[in-house]
Amino acid sequence: MPQGTPERTPDDGLTTRQRRNRPLLIIHTGDGKGKSTAAFGLALRGWNQGWSSAVFQFVKSAKWRIGEQTALEQLDQIHRDTGAGGPMEWHKMGSGWSWSRKGGSAEDHAAAAAEGWQEIKRRIAAETHQLYVLDEFSYPINWGWVDLDDVVDTLTNRTGQQHVIITGRRMPAALIEQADLVTEMTKIKHPFDNGQKGQRGIEW
Amino acid sequence: MPQGTPERTPDDGLTTRQRRNRPLLIIHTGDGKGKSTAAFGLALRGWNQGWSSAVFQFVKSAKWRIGEQTALEQLDQIHRDTGAGGPMEWHKMGSGWSWSRKGGSAEDHAAAAAEGWQEIKRRIAAETHQLYVLDEFSYPINWGWVDLDDVVDTLTNRTGQQHVIITGRRMPAALIEQADLVTEMTKIKHPFDNGQKGQRGIEW
Numbered sequence: 001m002p003q004g005t006p007e008r009t010p011d012d013g014l015t016t017r018q019r020r021n022r023p024l025l026i027i028h029t030g031d032g033k034g035k036s037t038a039a040f041g042l043a044l045r046g047w048n049q050g051w052s053s054a055v056f057q058f059v060k061s062a063k064w065r066i067g068e069q070t071a072l073e074q075l076d077q078i079h080r081d082t083g084a085g086g087p088m089e090w091h092k093m094g095s096g097w098s099w100s101r102k103g104g105s106a107e108d109h110a111a112a113a114a115e116g117w118q119e120i121k122r123r124i125a126a127e128t129h130q131l132y133v134l135d136e137f138s139y140p141i142n143w144g145w146v147d148l149d150d151v152v153d154t155l156t157n158r159t160g161q162q163h164v165i166i167t168g169r170r171m172p173a174a175l176i177e178q179a180d181l182v183t184e185m186t187k188i189k190h191p192f193d194n195g196q197k198g199q200r201g202i203e204w
Numbered sequence: 205m206p207q208g209t210p211e212r213t214p215d216d217g218l219t220t221r222q223r224r225n226r227p228l229l230i231i232h233t234g235d236g237k238g239k240s241t242a243a244f245g246l247a248l249r250g251w252n253q254g255w256s257s258a259v260f261q262f263v264k265s266a267k268w269r270i271g272e273q274t275a276l277e278q279l280d281q282i283h284r285d286t287g288a289g290g291p292m293e294w295h296k297m298g299s300g301w302s303w304s305r306k307g308g309s310a311e312d313h314a315a316a317a318a319e320g321w322q323e324i325k326r327r328i329a330a331e332t333h334q335l336y337v338l339d340e341f342s343y344p345i346n347w348g349w350v351d352l353d354d355v356v357d358t359l360t361n362r363t364g365q366q367h368v369i370i371t372g373r374r375m376p377a378a379l380i381e382q383a384d385l386v387t388e389m390t391k392i393k394h395p396f397d398n399g400q401k402g403q404r405g406i407e408w
Contacts, residue, residue: 024395024406032387034232034242037249041241041272042406044248048271049405067252068245071289074282075275085275131405163406180400182392183236189386191228196384201253201335202228202246202367 023163024180025155029138029171032185039133039165040068043088046163047075050086051130054123056116057092058136058168066204086130091116113140117151127160138168138175148172227367228384229359233342233375236389243337243369244272247292250367251279254290255334258327260320261296262340262372270408290334295320317344321355331364342372342379352376 026042028035039055046053055072069090076088091098093112100115117140123129140146152174155164166175176182198204230246232239243259250257259276273294280292295302297316304319321344327333344350356378359368370379380386402408 022395022400022403026406027392028238029392030390032389033385034238034245034387034389037245038238038242038389039245040248041238041243041245044244044275045241045271045405045408048274051405067249070252071248071279074279074288078278078282084278176392179393180395180398181237182394183238184390184392185236185238185242186234186388186390187386188231188233188380188388189383191226191384194384196226199226201249201255202230204249 022180023158023161025175025178026163026165027171027176027179027182028165028167028185029169029176029182030184030186031169032187033190034185035167035169036135037068038183038185039135039167040072042165043072043131043133044075046131047072047079047085047088049130052087052128053131053133054089054129055091055133055135056120056137057090057094058113058116058134058140059092059094067201089129110140110143110145113143113145116140117146121150121154124154124158124162124164127162130161130163132162132164134164134166136168137166138171141172141175142170148174151175152178226384227362227365229379229382230367230369231375231380231383231386232369232371232389233373233380233386234388234390235373236391237394238389239371239373240339241272242387242389243339243371244276246369247276247335247337248279250335251276251283251289251292253334256291256332257335257337258293258333259295259337259339260324260341261294261298262317262320262338262344263296263298271405293333314344314347314349317347317349320344321350325354325358328358328362328366328368331366334365334367336366336368338368338370340372341370342375345376345379346374352378355379356382 028038043053043055072088073090075085079085079087093116097116099119120132141148141151156178232242247257276292277294279289283289283291297320301320303323324336345352345355360382
């Protein structure tokens with residue numbers, strides 16, 4: 001290299017610190033277990049950083065409560081009581097979104113999914129959270145309930161420090177393309193293969 | 205099927221309920237992210253069931269504390285204060301196991317790993333916990349610090365209701381063979397590929 005020529009730096013207009021702390025779009029996909037569980041595990045890290053985190057469960061039948069919800073809500077309570085960690089919200093579509101007054105929307109899954117996405121868009125525009133978990137979000141996109149181009153556009157142009165984790169099988173290629181970190185969970189062996197049923201503490 | 209012939213039931217001497225709640229050996233392997241994070245996420249479910257859980261981090265350099273440790277220890281504190289959830293222990297090799305008095309053992313990684321495994325064996329024999337997370341346990345096995353046959357034998361013959369999750373790359377085939385549930389985490393895309401460094405809240 002000729003003397004005096006500066007080393008090449010990325011042409012992205014960012015400082016080194018900004019580049020290091022670039023907000024990530026993370027995808028957990030594949031047919032194996034652990035996609036959602038690892039996303040909720042990441043929420044533990046965010047909580048410990050004092051981030052504001054929100055989980056949005058796009059599951060039709062999520063009227064029941066999984067263990068992670070109870071545990072993460074306890075961490076939110078600790079934050080409120082002591083100031084440790086960060087705030088943590090948990091919203092699920094199955095029983096009607098908690099912020100929604102339309103009690104009947106849970107009956108119309110397409111409308112409920114679209115409503116969930118509109119709320120997430122508003123929050124991303126307002127930079128409400130540092131971490132968003134969009135759990136099983138590939139399904140409403142694949143079923144045409146949420147517009148893929150709108151999702152890609154919103155995530156591509158989001159401002160500030162907002163990490164987004166999306167889980168689900170058959171993730172649209174346009175989201176994989178846009179993502180910074182993509183992990184595929186592959187089933188090698190599962191107890192269901194031997195006729196064993198799901199059990200408490202493992203499946204929920 | 206001739207009338208009067210009973211339906212075939214598994215010849216394992218278990219009741220249906222016992223078969224349903226069979227303790228699992230779970231493995232998270234592969235080169236992708238999410239192996240440990242999903243294991244710690246499962247610990248949230250166990251906590252919510254009131255199980256006694258223990259994490260053993262077999263990481264040479266785990267002198268630092270990851271976010272999950274702080275968050276899970278907070279849940280242990282909630283259990284102690286209010287009785288909600290279950291007890292949760294977190295042990296790591298990097299700073300010397302917390303139960304060990306040998307301050308110097310952290311210098312000798314092989315001895316420290318063997319010591320960790322001996323303690324886990326004692327606890328499994330005593331049925332101390334309902335959930336064990338043996339984090340990055342494939343490494344000390346592959347390095348010959350912990351005997352594979354001993355691990356397989358101990359896990360195969362464990363009694364009671366003890367779930368065991370083992371994480372790490374290059375999981376020995378004998379453990380995969382023995383496991384009930386195996387998920388491989390595969391890297392599709394990672395920010396390190398573009399020269400980005402690890403960041404707070406995502407990597408730890």
